[in-house]
Amino acid sequence: MDELGTNTYHSQNMANSSYAPLFETKKAKGSLLYKLFATSIFVGIIFIWVYRATNVAENGRLVWIGMFGAELWFGLYWVLSQAVHWNLVYRHTFKDRLSQRYENELPGVDIFVCTADPVIEPPVMVINTVLSVMAYEYPPEKLSVYLSDDAGSDLTFYALLEASDFAKHWIPYCKKFKVEPRSPEAYLRLESVEMEASQAQQFSSIKKLYEGMENRIDLAKKLGKISKNTLFEHRGFSKWDSFSSRGDHDAILQILIDGRDAEAKDVEGCRLPTLVYLAREKRPQHFHNFKAGAMNALIRVSSEISNGPIILNVDCDMYSNNSESIRDALCFFLDEEKGHAVAFVQFPQNFHNLTKNELYGGSLKVITMVEFHGLDGYGGPLYIGSGCFHRRDTLCGRKWTKGSMFGWKESISPRTGENVVELEERVKEVANCTFEKNTQWGKEMGLKYGSPVEDVITGLSIQCRGWKSIYFNPEREGFLGFATTTLDQTLVQHKRWSEGDLQILLSQYSPICYGFGRIKFGLLMGYCFYCLWAPNCFATLYYSIIPSLYLLRGISLFPQVSSMWLLPFAYVIIAEHVYGLAEYLWSGGTVLGWWNEQRIWLYKRTTSYLFACLDTFFKLIGFSDSGFVISTKVSDEDVWQRYEQEKMEFGVTSTMFIILSSLAMLNIFCLIGMVMRENFVLETMALQILWCGVLVLINLPLYNAAFFRKDKGRIPSSVMLKSSLLALSLCTCFAFL
Numbered sequence: 001m002d003e004l005g006t007n008t009y010h011s012q013n014m015a016n017s018s019y020a021p022l023f024e025t026k027k028a029k030g031s032l033l034y035k036l037f038a039t040s041i042f043v044g045i046i047f048i049w050v051y052r053a054t055n056v057a058e059n060g061r062l063v064w065i066g067m068f069g070a071e072l073w074f075g076l077y078w079v080l081s082q083a084v085h086w087n088l089v090y091r092h093t094f095k096d097r098l099s100q101r102y103e104n105e106l107p108g109v110d111i112f113v114c115t116a117d118p119v120i121e122p123p124v125m126v127i128n129t130v131l132s133v134m135a136y137e138y139p140p141e142k143l144s145v146y147l148s149d150d151a152g153s154d155l156t157f158y159a160l161l162e163a164s165d166f167a168k169h170w171i172p173y174c175k176k177f178k179v180e181p182r183s184p185e186a187y188l189r190l191e192s193v194e195m196e197a198s199q200a201q202q203f204s205s206i207k208k209l210y211e212g213m214e215n216r217i218d219l220a221k222k223l224g225k226i227s228k229n230t231l232f233e234h235r236g237f238s239k240w241d242s243f244s245s246r247g248d249h250d251a252i253l254q255i256l257i258d259g260r261d262a263e264a265k266d267v268e269g270c271r272l273p274t275l276v277y278l279a280r281e282k283r284p285q286h287f288h289n290f291k292a293g294a295m296n297a298l299i300r301v302s303s304e305i306s307n308g309p310i311i312l313n314v315d316c317d318m319y320s321n322n323s324e325s326i327r328d329a330l331c332f333f334l335d336e337e338k339g340h341a342v343a344f345v346q347f348p349q350n351f352h353n354l355t356k357n358e359l360y361g362g363s364l365k366v367i368t369m370v371e372f373h374g375l376d377g378y379g380g381p382l383y384i385g386s387g388c389f390h391r392r393d394t395l396c397g398r399k400w401t402k403g404s405m406f407g408w409k410e411s412i413s414p415r416t417g418e419n420v421v422e423l424e425e426r427v428k429e430v431a432n433c434t435f436e437k438n439t440q441w442g443k444e445m446g447l448k449y450g451s452p453v454e455d456v457i458t459g460l461s462i463q464c465r466g467w468k469s470i471y472f473n474p475e476r477e478g479f480l481g482f483a484t485t486t487l488d489q490t491l492v493q494h495k496r497w498s499e500g501d502l503q504i505l506l507s508q509y510s511p512i513c514y515g516f517g518r519i520k521f522g523l524l525m526g527y528c529f530y531c532l533w534a535p536n537c538f539a540t541l542y543y544s545i546i547p548s549l550y551l552l553r554g555i556s557l558f559p560q561v562s563s564m565w566l567l568p569f570a571y572v573i574i575a576e577h578v579y580g581l582a583e584y585l586w587s588g589g590t591v592l593g594w595w596n597e598q599r600i601w602l603y604k605r606t607t608s609y610l611f612a613c614l615d616t617f618f619k620l621i622g623f624s625d626s627g628f629v630i631s632t633k634v635s636d637e638d639v640w641q642r643y644e645q646e647k648m649e650f651g652v653t654s655t656m657f658i659i660l661s662s663l664a665m666l667n668i669f670c671l672i673g674m675v676m677r678e679n680f681v682l683e684t685m686a687l688q689i690l691w692c693g694v695l696v697l698i699n700l701p702l703y704n705a706a707f708f709r710k711d712k713g714r715i716p717s718s719v720m721l722k723s724s725l726l727a728l729s730l731c732t733c734f735a736f737l
């Protein structure tokens with residue numbers, strides 16, 4: 001049946017009973033119970049539809065149809081969501097078997113770190129990520145780390161230069177004392193590190209070295225330039241001579257540590273991993289395709305230098321938190337029975353700066369702990385960028401064919417005779433703007449261009465070529481990054497994601513048309529579940545405006561309390577939310593965290609998703625182009641404080657905030673207006689009042705930020721003025737016209 005499924009393995013050539021797999025797959029427990037529960041919800045949904053279809057109100061037919069439309073959407077979307085809940089699987093690896101069988105022939109691994117802006121992605125953070133991946137528990141001569149710098153910043157280069165020195169102390173220290181995590185900053189931040197006297201001594205000297213390095217980088221940043229001495233000392237800086245701006249410069253390629261060189265050793269005399277800095281060529285007249293462009297340049301450059309058959313990509317904030325991750329990933333690729341079909345292994349994206357009740361839903365808990373396990377049950381998760389291991393050949397467009405094996409042992413290492421300077425000069429060419437002209441790069445080769453979520457569309461096309469993917473969610477998290485710390489950043493990030501996903505649905509790689517027959521139907525539904533994030537805005541907006549407004553007219557849009565029709569509404573709403581809460585708690589969250597998640601769910605749907613739909617529409621008719629707003633990975637002291645206190649951060653004036661506060665004001669006006677009506681009947685309006693009340697309750701932090709808070713994170717009064725006026729006039733018109 002399924003190459004990667006849970007079925008007991010069976011094959012002629014391996015029918016040897018001593019064969020032990022490198023990984024195993026387990027199905028979630030209680031799935032029958034879940035299926036029964038889901039079926040009961042579905043019955044409830046059908047009853048709601050029947051109610052809408054058979055009880056059309058006398059006055060307000062149109063509004064009624066609208067309600068029906070919204071509920072039809074919610075119901076169908078719920079059906080899609082079953083794809084990510086129905087069939088959860090969990091993976092487990094056997095790393096000891098991997099070492100037993102393959103320790104001496106492990107494949108080369110090339111690690112790509114991407115950065116694009118030294119201000120919102122500070123170089124110190126970037127090199128911490130680089131150092132963490134250089135210190136993987138893996139033979140250093142098989143490890144190569146490439147930093148792509150889309151800003152072409154000499155400050156970042158300088159930081160990397162410092163890191164290449166510090167690595168000589170850091171890597172042996174990590175390996176000797178088996179420390180975790182291997183990002184120096186994260187490690188030194190740990191509160192209690194228990195250690196013996198011998199380690200304690202080295203610990204303090206490492207700490208001093210690190211702090212010295214950090215200070216030098218900070219100083220260079222403050223001065224805005226690198227000291228003359230350093231500039232003279234390293235030939236690399238001369239490559240900035242022809243640099244005019246981040247969008248206009250030659251390709252800069254610098255091999256800081258040449259792993260081929262047997263002399264490149266750490267302080268204990270062990271070999272070091274290769275370390276390369278790359279700023280691909282940028283010219284104003286050539287579009288650079290954001291991260292996808294950077295990744296493709298890296299694929300080409302690395303193929304000339306180390307050509308590792310396995311590629312790992314991390315964002316510059318996502319440091320390695322688990323030094324065994326490469327070996328975990330290899331258990332899937334090298335498994336004799338099932339490995340040949342695996343194109344990529346995606347780890348979850350976890351974060352180190354979350355607060356207890358996650359005001360912005362930063363951890364994406366349910367996606368990480370449930371939904372992706374569900375996708376894995378149908379052929380594998382989406383490729384979501386950071387924390388993903390790929391097979392190089394697949395990423396470059398190779399199709400999967402039955403019976404083919406993963407020939408990592410035959411992979412050709414590039415020429416070794418050349419000296420570093422010659423090598424750099426030659427390889428630089430493949431990072432030029434014009435290199436991709438009239439090639440398949442960005443289409444059939446490498447990451448795909450033209451989508452704000454280059455990762456998802458690339459992963460989909462790989463799966464459509466017959467490959468499987470694996471979701472691996474180990475107990476000790478593999479990668480930790482920086483979650484957004486303000487509401488604005490969160491909404492902007494989700495706009496990019498939902499917009500990208502929606503555009504995939506409309507692209508030539510649409511999971512519906514292109515994916516049909518190529519991937520499993522469950523996976524196809526799973527893709528649609530994400531691709532249809534954005535259109536959720538319409539039903540949600542309708543549901544959070546119309547019922548409240550109709551309170552003002554005293555018109556009921558839901559069954560009255562004594563009616564039997566109330567039952568399906570009550571059941572579906574209560575059961576789904578209780579289940580959602582349980583799922584959230586089970587994923588490690590708190591009750592308040594769940595409540596916050598409901599709020600951010602509402603906010604995303606009414607702003608990010610709406611803007612995603614609008615922008616997609618404008619793009620379709622040729623009016624706009626989607627960009628890539630890079631997420632900020634630092635925050636000011638006072639913003640950070642409010643983040644830690646879980647106070648919602650508004651602060652800036654944005655159209656998204658105008659929408660949010662208009663909706664919040666509209667609902668409170670409607671509630672007040674309704675109470676002031678003399679002749680309202682609780683019996684007929686109960687559910688509607690309750691719903692409006694919930695909308696007001698969930699917006700409490702917003703009212704607080706508008707009317708009571710005095711700090712900089714409050715809602716600017718101009719925003720409040722506009723939205724209050726807007727909401728008030730809407731309510732007045734509606735009540736009296």
Ligand SMILES: O=c1ccn([C@@H]2O[C@H](COP(=O)(O)OP(=O)(O)O[C@H]3O[C@H](CO)[C@@H](O)[C@H](O)[C@H]3O)[C@@H](O)[C@H]2O)c(=O)[nH]1
Nearest residue numbers: 114115116150290291294315316384385386452453630631
């Ligand atoms: O022109 C660009 C823009 C971005 N990046 C890098 O891309 C990464 C992701 O950017 P970020 O702003 O952090 O976006 P996120 O939304 O946090 O990233 C998620 O979503 C992206 C797709 O939207 C994926 O590319 C990422 O891997 C995934 O972690 C960062 O390392 C950037 O430095 C570039 O290299 N060049």
Ligand SMILES: [Mn+2]
Nearest residue numbers: 315317481631
């Ligand atoms: Mn990020």
